[in-house]
Amino acid sequence: MDLPTLFSASGPLARAFEGYCERTEQIEMAQAIQTAIREASTVVLEAGTGVGKTAAYLVPALLEGGKVIVSTGTKALQDQLFHRDLPAVRDALGVPIKVALLKGRSNYLCWYHLERANQDASLLGSRQEVRDLGIVNRFIHLSPTGDKAECQQVPEHASIWARVTSTRENCLGSDCGRYNDCFVIKARREAQDADVVVVNHHLFFADLMLREEGVPELLPNAQTIVFDEAHQLPDTATLFFGDAVSTAQLLDLLRDCLATGQSQARDAANWNDVLAPLDRCTRDLRLCFGPQMQRASQQQLGEDHPLFAGLDNLREALFTVREVLEAQADRTPELGQLHRRADSLVQRLAAWGAPERGDQPELCWVDVGTHGVQLHRTPISVADVFRRQRLGLGAPGPDEPEDDLHSAPQDDTQDDDEASQARREAVLNADVADMAAAFQLGGQGRPDAGPAATTDEADENDLQALMAGAHDEATAGSATEPARTAPHVPRRAWIFTSATLAVKNDFRHFTEALGLEDAHCQSWSSPYDYPAQAMLYVPQGIPQPSDPGHTDAVVDAAMPLIRANRGRAFVLCTSLRAVAKAAERLKAIFAEQGDPFPVLQQGEAPRPTLLEDFRRAGNAVLVGSHSFWEGIDVKGDALTLVVIDKLPFAPPDDPVLAKRLELLQKQGGNPFMSHQVPQAIIALKQGAGRLIRSETDRGVLMICDTRLIDKPYGKRIWQSLPPMKRTRVPGEVIAFLETL
16 A cells, blocks of 8 residues: 555544544655655655654654664653554554664663662652652552653652662663663663664664663664654754763762662771762862853863862862772672772863863863753864764774773753753763764764763763764665565664754755755645634834843733733743743732733643643643743643744853854854854744644744844744744734634
C-alpha cells in the first residue's frame, strides 16, 4: 500500500485516529522522508502546526525497515511517542515491530542508592523526603521499568529522586551487588533488541557508553535517525561539547564521602575534619559575588576578583580529600569510585581559568545567580574541538592518545523548566561557540574527549560520533534492500523536523549551525486558516523593552483583552523576573477590581499541574516563561489569547553570544541579522504556536514589542509568523475576542 493510500480518508490511519483529516502536506512530507530513507540521505523539514509531522515520519520509518531511532527534545514528547503515538501507528499499519523507550540514567531508580537511603536516615533532609521514600519503596517492587515518571505520587522534582537514582559519577557499574537487577541496564538491553527506540537529544549525543556497560552499541546500528523538535539541536549540541563541574557535584561527593568513609573506613581518618574545609570552600564560592546577578567573561572580572582566590582554596581542599581517598581506594569498590570522582573533579577544576593555548583559544566566563555561580569554559575554536575529539566510531589512532573521559553533573533540564534550574548549584560549564564543523555528517573519527553537557541525560555519557560516515556509508548497498535482517545497518538516513526551523523559508540559520549545508530542505505551511482563525495585535504606546515600566505597561494593555476574553489567556515572558512582576500585578488588579480570573504562575506548581488547573478553571490567566513557549498543547476554548511581552532576543551581554557575534563580525558578516534575528524568529514562532492547535481554534496573539513595527528587521519577523489578520486597533481585537 503506497503512502497516499495509507494517509487517505479511507486508509488505515483514518480508521485508527478519531477526527482524522487527510492532508496533502502530511503526505508530501511522508514521501520526502521515505525517499530520504531509501537513499540514505539527509533532509531538514519544517512542518507547520497541524501538518501531522509525527505520523509523517513514523509511517515511512516503520515501513522501510531497519533500526529506527527517534530523538525528541523533551521527556514529555518522548513519553507521548512511546506510550501513545508509536503504538497507534504500529497497530494501524499492522507492522510487527518491537519498540523501546530509553531515558537518561537519572530517570531510573537505583537499587543500591535506594538501599543506602533506607539504611541511613541521616541522608534524608526532611519529613517530606521520609514520606516520599516510603512511596518509592513500595513503587520499586511494582514497577518493571523503575522509571520514576511512572511513580506519579512523588512529584517529578521532589528532592528524594536525587537520593534514589544514580549518576554516571556515583554508579558502581559491574561492581554493584544489584548490577543484574539494574533498571538502566535492562532499559539499554531492551533498546538494543528493539526495532524502534525513542530517546531524547541529550541522550542521543551521549551514546550511553554502552560498550563500557557490557552492552553492544545502540545508536550506530540505526538505519533511520529522526530528530523531532530539531530546532533545539544547536543549543543541545553546544551544551554537550562543554566541560563541566559543579558545586552540586562537590556537595554530593562530600555527602557520599562522609557516609561511606564512616561506614567502611572509620579507622582511616576523622572524616568530618577531612571534609570540612572542602565543604566550607564550596559553599563560600557564592560569597565571592555581590547580591546582583552577573554574567561576565574571565577578562571582565579582572585579575583581582575574589573568585580566583576562592577557586584556589577550593582546589587545594579538594586535592586534600582526593589524597585521603586515594589511600583508601583499594579497600572497597565504593571508596575506589569516590577516589575516581574526586580525581576527575580535581582535573576539571584545574582546567578552569588556565591560560589560553595559542592555537586552541577558549572562553572562560561566569554566570552568577541567586542560586549559585556557574563558571563556563568554552572552546571557541572548532579545530580545537576536532583535535581533542576525534570523529569516528573507532579508537584513537596510533599517533593520538586517548584522552581522559569525564562526566558532567546530573542536572534535570530536559524540559528547560526554570523551577528545576532554580535548584542548580554553581556549574563550571563549557560550550562550543560554533558547532557547525563539530556536527558535520560527513566527518570522520570520533569526538573522544571532553565532558558531556550539564543535563540529566548527558551526565553519564561520552560522545560517540554517531553521525560520522553517514554520507560515505550511504554509497554502499541497495536503497531498496531490506535492512532489518542484517545485524549491522551501514546505511543511515537523517531526518530533522520541527514546526520552527526556517526564517521565511530560509533554513540557513539551522543548517549552518549544524553543518547540514548539503541537506535537502523543505517546508509545509500549517493547513489551518489563520486569516480567519487568528489575529495578530501589536498595541501602540508600549514603552521600549528596556524601559523599567515595560512589564507594567504590558499588563495594563492586556487587561481589556483579558476581560473581553473572560480570562483564558497565556502571558508569556522572556524572563523569570518579568513572570514574577506580571503575575504580581495581575493578582493585585484582579483583587482590587473584583475580576474572577485565577492567576497561575510558573514555579508555584509543576508544569503539568499548572496546565491541568488552567484547563479545568476555564477562565484562568497563566503567566510563564520559556517552559511554556513550546511543547504546550491546549486545544479548544480554554486558550484563546496569547500575550508575549517582548521579542525573545538573547541577552546581549551573554559572553558566549558576544564571542559568537565577534567571530561573525570578523568573518565579514552581519551578526545581528544573520544570528540574533533568526534565533528570535524561531523562538517567537514557538510561542505563537501555542495559540492555534486545531482547525476549530480561534484567538488573538498580542506581541507587546513595538520593534516589530518600528525597526527595519521587524517586517522580517512578523512575515515569518503564520498569516494572521493584523491590527493595532484595540477595539477590533476586543470585538473579535467577544465573538469567541
